Amino acid sequence: MIRLPLVIGGLIVLALVAMAASAGWIFPDDPMTMVAEPLLWPGQDPAFPLGTDSLGRDIAAGIFHGARASLAIGFISSSAALALGTLVGAVAGYRGGRVDDGLMRISELFQAIPQFMLIIVLLVIFRPSVATIILAISIVGWPAIARLVRAEFIVLREREFVQSCRVIGMSGPAIMLTQILPNALPVLIVSGTIQVATAILMEAALSFLGLGDPNLLTWGGMIGMGRDQLREAWFVVAVPGLALLITALGLNLLGDGLNDLLDPRGRRA
Amino acid sequence: MTPxxxxxxxxxxxxxxxxPLWAVRDVDLDVMPGETVGLVGESGCGKSTLARCIVGLTPASGGSIRLDGEELLTRRGPSLAQRRQMQFVFQDPFASLNPRRRVEALIREPLDVHRIGTPAERTRRARELMERVxxxxxxxxxxxxxxxGGQRQRIGIARALALSPRLIICDEPVSALDVSVQAQVVNLLDALQRELGVAYLFISHDLALVEIFAQRVAVMYQGRIVEQGSSAEIWRNPSHPFTRTLIEAIPIPRVDQRSF
Amino acid sequence: MTALLEVDGLRVAVNGGAVVLDDLSFSVARGETLAIVGESGCGKSVTSLAIMRLLPPALRLTGGAIRFDGADLATVSPTRMRDLRGRRIGMIFQEPMTSLNPGLRVGEQIAEVLRIHEGLSRAAAWRRAVELLDHVRIPDPARRAMEYPHRLSGGQRQRVVIAAAIACRPDLIIADEPTTALDVTVQAQVLELLKSLQREIGSAVILITHNLGVVAQTADRVMVMYAGRKVEEGAVAAIFDDPRHPYTSGLLRATPDPTRPRPARGVLHEIPGMVPRLGARASGCAFRPRCARAVPRCAEGVPPLLATNSGLAACLFAQEGAAA
Incomplete structure (x- = not known):
């Protein structure tokens, strides 16, 4: 069996985590401080292998510290979306009937508005900061997960092993938690991974538009600031852009790989 | 004796x-302590729905189900104490066991839910049950x-026995199994009944098997029970035309009884 | 008279691994019904797939010949095989819902066979399809031909499959558990239909089943398989009357039959143990671990097929009277 996507995706994500973890001691200084001449090309000065931006800040330091911010925002917001989405989806799918109808109407309310618009509106209401960005991304992310979990619970609810637990008198919450959830886990892991990629891209887009946290250096923000020098110094945009691309690709490969790895057993067993 | x-x-x-579609209609059925009642019919006749109504997996539309004189069809469904008295063995030994749980955990689960004994005692009981089946x-x-498949059905039986129920409802427990394994599982059920005095409501499409295994038989057709009586009597002297058709259709493994 | 189908030393294995069918030989004469019986995993379905050259990719034919009316099906070209399938060899599978295309009207599916193999025009093929539906006793065939498979009952669907299988009046019909998914009363009707069509067309039938009752009711000869090998073969009447292989007699006695005496203990006669998993089959006689008669000699190589009063049996004690 070919698990190349899984391996490549896994390595990329591992590298990202390593970058984020090591940012503090490889680049101990604040990446926002000006350290050299502006717009040094990559390789021009060996001290700044990826060059500097228009304000003379080290791009390499920005990439490392940006990885930290991107991953933190991605993981925290996805975890929140996953937790809420799983809770709502599980209850809706298992209970069915009016509970299901009600919960699904609420989730449709969120899905009816274009996601990015909703985030922008939310951020205009609450001022942009790391916390509000994470909150906004989670709020738009949970309904899709809730629908996925609900579909999974509806199928698993009818399986005989679940009914066999009803016959022995197991309570609804216990059945959801100990019987159905472990069997729905593959789907959750896969969609969670994809959700991290989506969240990172959303945050980058927000920073690009100037709706990011002004006190935080992120890849999106770096791209946004390099926009003006695109003609004379395209690397200022290209380097964080590439980092973003590879990250999204890595997470998607990991998600797909996990899907192939986990799904057949979960469903056919 | 009360049923x-x-x-x-x-x-x-x-x-x-x-x-509306009536899956089960005006059914009367008794199971005495320690006896086996066979419930026979073709696919879609309502026999599985009836079984599921009894254990509360499918809501009934009307009527009464009493276990030891106590009504099961209440708004809240069977109580925990009532569930302890009646268990269920499913048809499909592949689908009815959670694929992500270990066998010992599966057999212990009923004891965990009903909080019977200490964890160590539950484990010991699970091991005893495994040995017993x-x-x-x-x-x-x-x-x-x-x-x-046959071993999994034994796991399902051990799980059903864990709470020492007085009634086990078996929904086509051997129809997914090979002939030689089917015989082993039916003999196991028979031995358990002799030893523990448990009663069975044994649902099957195989009238020949039911005739051999059950003391009494109820024949179901289009949601209704059309004939009920001792299995020997029904086999020898079926009164309802559907029962006769059913008996005539059974392919007997003997060449001297070819029907066509 | 030469046989219509002669399978000689057939071997099928998992790619580079366990042996599924081991040195299987049997023949089918024109017009006769051979039943192949055994429990799951004995190789009976693989045998039928090998004959039709429809083995799944994980399995490979590793030896033997399959002579069908002069041609060796083990080596003929895929084009020739496609022409034989459907035209000279008809097929009926267990689950009619999966062998019919859910998106095509049932008349269309029968007409398709006729257009491909008989070169009939669209209109002529449709007319013939309606006739065939009538022939398999589907009421109101002209209207039924317009239906999609999901609108028919299980029994009617299997009749449609039978109509498609007999459309070209094949010399051989391979029916793999044709009635297992059906209710007993419907099963009886379908078997009776199959039998009368066979008499009329003169086809030979290979009936694959796990149900000994079905064998007794429909077959002329029976071949019992266990763990990928033939363990007994002979005329149905003789084998059922006097089985010489302990597995055959065990199967016969394990089948519920209210007209027979009950065992001294329990309800049904059981065969202890279970069917061995692929790749975990015992050396020598594969049935040895479950056999009451087994002696150390049973482990010394595969028992040869010995001639008995009933036919052939692969048991060292086959010639010493009834199997225990």
């Missing part, structure tokens, strides 16, 4: 696009997919 299970005027209706107690750490 252990007493079903009266039970009906179960499904709403479909073409109006013909599984090696050291196999408890394995997962269901590591077992054959």
């Amino acid at each position: 252990l299970l007493s079903v009266r005027d039970l009906s179960c209706r499904y709403e479909t696009r073409d109006g 013909g599984l090696h107690p050291d196999w408890g750490r394995r997962f269901p997919h590591e077992f054959s």
Whole structure:
């Protein structure tokens, strides 16, 4: 069996985590401080292998510290979306009937508005900061997960092993938690991974538009600031852009790989 | 003697696009303590729906189901104490066991839910049950997919026995199994009955098997029980035309009885 | 008279691994019904797939010949095989819902066979399809031909499959558990239909089943398989009357039959143990671990097929009277 996507995706994500973890001691200084001449090309000065931006800040330091911010925002917001989405989806799918109808109407309310618009509106209401960005991304992310979990619970609810637990008198919450959830886990892991990629891209887009946290250096923000020098110094945009691309690709490969790895057993067993 | 299970005027209706569909209609059925009642019929006759109504997996539309004189058809469904008295063995030994739980955990689960004994006692009981149904107690750490169909059905039986119920409802427990394994499982059920005095409501499409295994038989057709009586009597002298058709259709494994 | 189908030393294995069918030989004469019986995993379905050259990719034919009316099906070109399938060899599978295309009208599916193999025009093929539906006793065939498979009952669907299988009046019909998914009363009707069509067309039938009752009711000869090998073969009447292989007699006695005496203990006669997993078959006689008659000699190589009063049996004690 070919698990190349899984391996490549896994390595990329591992590298990202390593970058984020090591940012503090490889680049101990604040990446926002000006350290050299502006717009040094990559390789021009060996001290700044990826060059500097228009304000003379080290791009390499920005990439490392940006990885930290991107991953933190991605993981925290996805975890929140996953937790809420799983809770709502599980209850809706298992209970069915009016509970299901009600919960699904609420989730449709969120899905009816274009996601990015909703985030922008939310951020205009609450001022942009790391916390509000994470909150906004989670709020738009949970309904899709809730629908996925609900579909999974509806199928698993009818399986005989679940009914066999009803016959022995197991309570609804216990059945959801100990019987159905472990069997729905593959789907959750896969969609969670994809959700991290989506969240990172959303945050980058927000920073690009100037709706990011002004006190935080992120890849999106770096791209946004390099926009003006695109003609004379395209690397200022290209380097964080590439980092973003590879990250999204890595997470998607990991998600797909996990899907192939986990799904057949979960469903056919 | 009062019946252990007493079903009266039970009906179960499904709403479909073409109006209501009566899966079970006005069914009366008794199971005495320690006896085996066979419930026979073809696919879609309502026999499985009836079984599911009794254990509360499918809501009944009307009638009464009493277990030991106490009504099961209440708004909240069977109580925990009532559930302890009646258990269920499913048809499909592959689908009815959670693929992600180990065998010992599966057999212990009923004891965990009902909080019977200490954890150590529950584990000991699970091992005893495994041994009783013909599984090696050291196999408890394995997962269901590591077992054959017949062994999985033994796991299902051990799980049903864990609470020492007085009634086990078996929904086509051997129809997914090979002939030689089917015989083993039926003999196991028979031995358990002799030893523990448990009563069975044994649902099957195989009238020949039911005739051999059950003391009494109820024949179901289009949601109703059309004939009920001692199995020997029904086999020898069926009164309802459907029962006669059913008996005539059974392919007997003997050449001197060719029907066509 | 030469046989219509002669399978000689057929071997099928998992790619580079366990042996599924081991040195299987049998023949089918024109017009006769051979039943192949055994429990799950004995190789009976693989045998039928091998004959039709429809083995799944994980399995490979590793030896033997399959002579069908002069041609060796083990080596003929895929084009020739496609022409034989459907035209000279008809097929009926267990689950009619999966062998019919859910998106095509049932008349169309029968007409398709006729257009491909008989070169009939669209209109002529449709007319013939309606006739065939009538022939398999589907009421109101002209209207039924317009239906999609999901609108028919299980029994009617299997009748449609039978109509498609007999459309070209094949010399051989391979029916793999044709009635297992059906209710007993419907099963009886379908078997009776199959039998009368066979008499009329003169086809030979290979009936694959796990149900000994079905064998007794329909077959002329029976071949019992266990763990990928033939363990007994002979005329149905003789084998059922006097089985010489312990597995055959065990199967016969394990089948519920209220007209027979009950065992001294329990309800049904059981065969202890279970069917061995692929790749975990015992050396020598594969049935040895479950056999009451087994002696150390049973482990010394595969028992040869010995001639008995009933036919052939692969048991060292086959000639010493009834199997225990």
